[in-house]
Amino acid sequence: xxxxxxxxxxxxxxxxxxxxxxxxxxxxxxxxxxxxxxxxxxxxxxxxxxxxxxxxxxxxxxxxxxxxxxxxxxxxxxxxxxxxxxxxxxxxxxxxxxxxxxxxxxxxxxxxxxxxxxxxxxxxxxxxxxxxxxxxxxxxxxxxxxxxxxxxxxxxxxxxxxxxxxxxxxxxxxxxxxxxxxxxxxxxxxxxxxxxxxxxxxxxxxxxxxxxxxxxxxxxxxxxxxxxxxxxxxxxxxxxxxxxxxxxxxxxxxxxxxxxxxxxxxxxxxxxxxxxxxxxxxxxxxxxxxxxxxxxxxxxxxxxxxxxxxxxxxxxxxxxxxxxxxxxxxxxxxxxxxxxxxxxxxxxxxxxxxxxxxxxxxxxxxxxxxxxxxxxxxxxxxxxxxxxxxxxxxxxxxxxxx
Amino acid sequence: xxxxxxxxxxxxxxxxxxxxxxxxxxxxxxxxxxxxxxxxxxxxxxxxxxxxxxxxxxxxxxxxxxxxxxxxxxxxxxxxxxxxxxxxxxxxxxxxxxxx
Amino acid sequence: xxxxxxxxxxxxxxxxxxxxxxxxxxxxxxxxxxxxxxxxxxxxxxxxxxxxxxxxxxxxxxxxxxxxxxxxxxxxxxxxxxxxxxxxxxxxxxxxxxxxxxxxxxxxxxxxxxxxxxxxxxxxxxxxxxxxxxxxxxxxxxxxxxxxxxxxxxxxxxxxxxxxxxxxxxxxxxxxxxxxxxxxxxxxxxxxxxxxxxxxxxxxxxxxxxxxxxxxxxxxxxxxxxxxxxxxxxxxxxxxxxxxxxxxxxxxxxxxxxxxxxxxxxxxxxxxxxxxxxxxxxxxxxxxxxxxxxxxxxxxxxxxxxxxxxxxxxxxxxxxxxxxxxxxxxxxxxxxxxxxxxxxxx
Ligand code: SF4
Numbered sequence: 012x013x014x015x016x017x018x019x020x021x022x023x024x025x026x027x028x029x030x031x032x033x034x035x036x037x038x039x040x041x042x043x044x045x046x047x048x049x050x051x052x053x054x055x056x057x058x059x060x061x062x063x064x065x066x067x068x069x070x071x072x073x074x075x076x077x078x079x080x081x082x083x084x085x086x087x088x089x090x091x092x093x094x095x096x097x098x099x100x101x102x103x104x105x106x107x108x109x110x111x112x113x114x115x116x117x118x119x120x121x122x123x124x125x126x127x128x129x130x131x132x133x134x135x136x137x138x139x140x141x142x143x144x145x146x147x148x149x150x151x152x153x154x155x156x157x158x159x160x161x162x163x164x165x166x167x168x169x170x171x172x173x174x175x176x177x178x179x180x181x182x183x184x185x186x187x188x189x190x191x192x193x194x195x196x197x198x199x200x201x202x203x204x205x206x207x208x209x210x211x212x213x214x215x216x217x218x219x220x221x222x223x224x225x226x227x228x229x230x231x232x233x234x235x236x237x238x239x240x241x242x243x244x245x246x247x248x249x250x251x252x253x254x255x256x257x258x259x260x261x262x263x264x265x266x267x268x269x270x271x272x273x274x275x276x277x278x279x280x281x282x283x284x285x286x287x288x289x290x291x292x293x294x295x296x297x298x299x300x301x302x303x304x305x306x307x308x309x310x311x312x313x314x315x316x317x318x319x320x321x322x323x324x325x326x327x328x329x330x331x332x333x334x335x336x337x338x339x340x341x342x343x344x345x346x347x348x349x350x351x352x353x354x355x356x357x358x359x360x361x362x363x364x365x366x367x368x369x370x371x372x373x374x375x376x377x378x379x380x381x382x383x384x385x386x387x388x389x390x391x392x393x394x395x396x397x398x399x400x401x402x403x404x405x406x407x408x409x410x411x412x413x
Numbered sequence: 414x415x416x417x418x419x420x421x422x423x424x425x426x427x428x429x430x431x432x433x434x435x436x437x438x439x440x441x442x443x444x445x446x447x448x449x450x451x452x453x454x455x456x457x458x459x460x461x462x463x464x465x466x467x468x469x470x471x472x473x474x475x476x477x478x479x480x481x482x483x484x485x486x487x488x489x490x491x492x493x494x495x496x497x498x499x500x501x502x503x504x505x506x507x508x509x510x511x512x513x
Numbered sequence: 514x515x516x517x518x519x520x521x522x523x524x525x526x527x528x529x530x531x532x533x534x535x536x537x538x539x540x541x542x543x544x545x546x547x548x549x550x551x552x553x554x555x556x557x558x559x560x561x562x563x564x565x566x567x568x569x570x571x572x573x574x575x576x577x578x579x580x581x582x583x584x585x586x587x588x589x590x591x592x593x594x595x596x597x598x599x600x601x602x603x604x605x606x607x608x609x610x611x612x613x614x615x616x617x618x619x620x621x622x623x624x625x626x627x628x629x630x631x632x633x634x635x636x637x638x639x640x641x642x643x644x645x646x647x648x649x650x651x652x653x654x655x656x657x658x659x660x661x662x663x664x665x666x667x668x669x670x671x672x673x674x675x676x677x678x679x680x681x682x683x684x685x686x687x688x689x690x691x692x693x694x695x696x697x698x699x700x701x702x703x704x705x706x707x708x709x710x711x712x713x714x715x716x717x718x719x720x721x722x723x724x725x726x727x728x729x730x731x732x733x734x735x736x737x738x739x740x741x742x743x744x745x746x747x748x749x750x751x752x753x754x755x756x757x758x759x760x761x762x763x764x765x766x767x768x769x770x771x772x773x774x775x776x777x778x779x780x781x782x783x784x785x786x787x788x789x790x791x792x793x794x795x796x797x798x799x800x801x802x803x804x805x806x807x808x809x810x811x812x813x814x815x816x817x818x819x820x821x822x823x824x825x826x827x828x829x830x831x832x833x834x835x836x837x838x839x840x841x842x843x844x845x846x847x848x849x850x851x852x853x854x855x856x857x858x859x
Contacts, residue, residue: 014437017419017458020475023494026767030494031841034486062416065783071843114463115782119852128515137519146704146782147464149431149443168463171417174447175465182430182445226417229460229468230447252417254841263485278485280478282417282460282468290449291467374851375521375528394848404831405844408763418781437777439712440701461781 020281024253025070034258035075041265042077048269052079053216056264057358059085059202060224061387062252068391070254074405076261081216083358084388086201087224089169090116091356091380091387092306093194095123095345096337101165101192102126104332105140110162112151112189115144117165120383123345132165148175149184156186163328166193170295171226173317177294180319180326190328193319196304198227199235200315205357206243214359220264222257223249225279230295232287237275244273251279298323303339307380308346308353311339350379355388362389369393417460417467420444424455432466434459525744525790526850533557552605552675559601560667562675570671572607574598577664582702583630587694587716590663591633593792596720598667599641600741603725604795606676606733607669612638615649615664622660630661641722643667672729678738680754680798682827686764687808689724689795690818691717692747696789697775700782700854713774717793724795724816731810735803740796745850748787748835750796752849754825756833764823764847765838788850798825 014021023030046052058064064084067073073082086092099122105111106127113132121131129135136142141160145151148164155162166176173195179185202221209218223236228249239247246267250260260278267274277283295317304316319327328334346352349367354360362368362381372378374393381389420434423441430446432453446453447465460468483491521528538546538554547553551570552562560574576597583590594614602609614634618627638645646668680686694717701714721741728736742750747769755762771779771786779786799807804821811819823837835847 014419014421014458016472016475017470018437020478021419026840028840028842037486065416069845070839070841071845074844075842128517133519133521134517137517144704147444149445149464150704171462171467172465174467175445175463178430178445178447178465184429184445226460226462226467229417254839254843258841259482259485266485278481280481281470281474288448288452288468291447294447375531394846394851400846401844404761404834404836404846407761407828407831408826408836408838408844416783418777435712436781438714438774438781440714440778441712 021253024251024255027255031075031255031258034255034262038258038262038265039077041262041269042080045265045269046079051216053081054079054219054268055081055083055214055216055358056220056222056261057083057085057205057218058222059087059198060222060227061088062226063087063222063224063250063257064388064391066252066254066257071401072254072257074401075258078402080261084391085205085358086306086309086356088387089167089172089196090114090120091352091383092196092201092309093117093120093167094305094307094337096305097192097194098122098131099124099126100334101132101163102129102135102140104163104328104334105132105135105142106138108141108161109332110141110143110155110158110160111135112143112145112155112162112164114146114165114167117167118142118144120380121377123347148179152179152184152186152189155189159186159188162189163332164189164191166191166195168195169198169224169227170195170230173295173299174230174291177298180298180323181294185326190331191319191326192328192334193299193317195299195317196306197301197315197317198224199231199238200312201306201309202236202239204309204312206239206245208357209359210243218245218358219268220246221248222260222264223247223275225249225251225283228277228279228283228287230287230291233275233277233283233285234287240273240275246273247275249275249277249279249283251281305337305339305342308356310342346380347378350381352379352381352387352389355381362392363399365389417462419470420459420461422453422455422457422459425450425453434461434466436461521852524850524852524854525749526852528851552677556677558605558678560605560607562605562607562671568673570607570675572602572605572667572669572671572675574601574605574667575664576601577662579659579662580699581659583626583661585702585716586698586714588718589630589633590661591630592637593718594663594665595634595637595643596718596792597743598665599637599643599720599722600792602667602669603721603729604676604739604741605671606673606729606739607671608726608729609641609643609667609669609722611644611646611668613647613666613668614645615651616661617651617653617658618661619658620652620655627661630663634663637720641720673733676733676736676739678740678754678757680738680758680760680762680825681800682760682825683801684737684798684825685801685804685821686751686762686823686825687797687799687804687811687819687821688747688770689721689797689811689816690793691770691772691775692742692791692794693771693775693779693786693789695792696746696854697778697786699790700784701778704782714778717791719793721793721795724811724814727814728807728811732799732803732807735800735807736797737800738798741791742794742796743790743792746786746788746790747796748785748847749850751835751847752833754798755835758825759832761826761828761831762823762835763826763838764835767838767840768820768822770818770820784854787847788854
């Protein structure tokens with residue numbers, strides 16, 4: 012079976028160069044209009060989703076938008092913000108003979124301290140731990156049911172991943188030997204926090220608009236973001252992930268800026284509704300409770316994480332294996348010395364402003380968490396080049412000859 | 414943060430709340446249904462994150478999408494989409510036909 | 514801090530180059546990096562050449578094949594071991610004539626499976642007119658080797674100077690067909706994504722004799738570099754070329770052939786097809802003046818998906834970079850492969 016009409020839509024949104032050109036021209040036009048009107052020459056638009064950041068870099072959007080427009084990434088990677096403590100606990104489990112299931116990016120994530128010689132689940136595997144990479148929870152349930160050994164699934168993610176864990180419990184998919192280490196984080200608190208920080212200590216330029224996460228919003232609904240437009244006076248566009256989706260969202264932000272509006276608008280209409288999916292929301296509420304949770308490099312944010320409710324202890328790896336929770340009193344910035352990841356995550360610094368970037372800290376030997384996850388801003392800049400590099404290389408490609 | 418891939422639903426198991434889907438590589442895979450199950454039927458185009466259906470796209474919503482492009486880009490600039498429009502209207506008849 | 518070997522060291526990326534440098538290139542004295550007048554590890558490649566007089570060279574390659582699982586959609590480790598060494602000889606400009614193999618198999622491995630694997634290896638060789646002239650066979654106690662590994666040495670004759678991968682500014686980059694098929698299948702199998710269903714994904718493993726022999730005969734002088742993009746994929750090959758020759762290589766996404774199911778599957782996993790291995794495709798750098806002709810000839814040879822995907826450029830600043838123009842007209846840097854390829858959820 013083919014993807015039918017979707018393939019056609021995707022083709023346009025991903026490959027239609029003419030259309031991209033038109034949208035880019037329009038963005039440039041509005042940008043100039045805005046500058047003339049307000050005298051502001053530099054704008055900053057923040058995205059909050061690793062996959063948006065990925066689209067922006069993968070399709071080279073920074074080489075297309077006006078040079079006064081900065082596209083920066085917020086705390087949009089659920090892997091980067093997992094405190095080192097929980098990775099250490101997971102490594103311990105793996106080295107103690109528990110089968111550990113992890114997503115690929117969690118598998119690579121480095122802890123700040125080593126546990127018996129291993130800094131990551133990947134190293135734990137080299138040292139004999141049974142760590143298995145999975146792409147989804149059903150694969151883990153099947154695999155674990157097959158071997159019957161004590162197993163733990165590292166359940167990171169944002170609101171988008173939460174229904175997976177909720178339904179696997181509610182629909183009794185989990186075999187008795189598989190427990191969940193739920194480390195789900197909620198995105199709105201992180202976004203509000205980043206905006207709060209930048210309101211108190213504005214960056215130059217300040218944040219002028221927000222590209223809000225598309226897939227999180229399929230669950231939460233677009234309504235989750237209205238406080239951003241209301242309280243911070245910023246245009247918010249919930250965007251799809253094709254390059255043209257993102258460009259059109261930027262255009263919408265520019266439009267609002269020129270018209271002096273600050274509204275929450277859905278660009279990703281094909282997937283996102285205003286209220287989200289109520290059934291998924293109910294399942295999440297049933298299984299999980301909202302807790303104050305620690306974000307790596309940021310600290311404890313109130314009501315920003317999910318843990319299993321007591322009724323579901325049977326499935327809880329925290330309970331089964333006595334995994335210790337991090338307490339606010341023992342919080343210390345778990346960033347290695349010199350690492351500016353905390354600022355990078357909040358859009359306050361570029362990776363290139365970190366003295367360690369591509370010197371001591373590289374994707375092979377990451378120092379800080381932003382370099383670890385494939386979604387981390389530093390890792391993305393390392394892989395696809397910084398904006399500055401990109402602009403210069405674009406220039407060179409246009410002028411150089413073979 | 415949340416990579417999501419489109420897929421077409423091949424069949425639905427209401428008891429387990431799972432569906433068999435094809436991402437376009439021809440391999441039937443079992444995924445969990447994370448959203449209201451009425452939204453997921455054979456033939457539905459859905460978005461899947463980490464093995465769970467998190468959204469479903471019907472023709473109506475795609476038409477809304479195209480409307481949005483029209484208002485944001487202006488009538489003349491969105492001409493790139495008229496093709497999809499026509500395609501969709503045609504297809505949507507086919508798809509709804511198929512579903513029955 | 515004590516260091517350990519991790520899987521990343523064997524993934525054909527930056528880490529592997531570092532460890533090879535540390536373990537071998539630094540330790541072998543320059544004089545012993547090649548046979549006088551030939552090519553050795555001074556040109557770190559999958560194969561080497563030794564001059565045998567009359568302007569000809571003996572081409573020798575070696576490769577150890579460990580693939581999990583030994584049987585995969587589109588082939589098995591036997592076909593892979595035969596094709597791989599044949600291709601390594603071809604890519605250096607040699608005509609493969611013989612092969613030796615060393616098989617290590619785990620105690621308890623089904624004999625039936627081993628027969629199928631060896632049959633495939635022999636069949637592949639016979640079809641290409643390559644003799645099997647020697648080998649070794651060992652059994653290891655259970656658990657000391659993962660099912661089976663096959664090491665093969667390919668031997669061939671190069672009628673002219675070997676192709677040493679020195680693309681020059683102006684050269685066009687040609688790929689012979691769809692990329693990433695093999696890598697996608699192996700990821701699929703390793704992630705154990707459901708049953709034996711293989712869908713539309715199939716390894717492209719095959720010897721490239723039918724492509725390379727006629728090409729070498731007619732256009733040897735036009736070809737400045739040739740490589741089969743196995744581990745590390747297209748990104749690995751192009752980055753090696755660019756950094757070796759201090760050039761900037763620019764390609765266009767829209768021209769790189771990737772099969773639709775592979776693209777879809779890669780997207781589900783969040784991996785980039787440019788980093789996925791191919792076992793039956795070639796990447797060539799061809800001098801500008803012959804590029805179009807060579808491409809047409811490749812099409813005539815039956816490789817109808819072959820395309821010119823970009824070119825090599827001179828650069829003052831961006832030496833060693835690979836850049837690609839995205840379908841909507843943006844630009845991105847294609848970094849060298851690093852680490853293991855693993856799926857992501859973010
Ligand atoms: S480059 Fe490394 S050390 Fe610097 S901010 Fe990024 S992750 Fe931290």
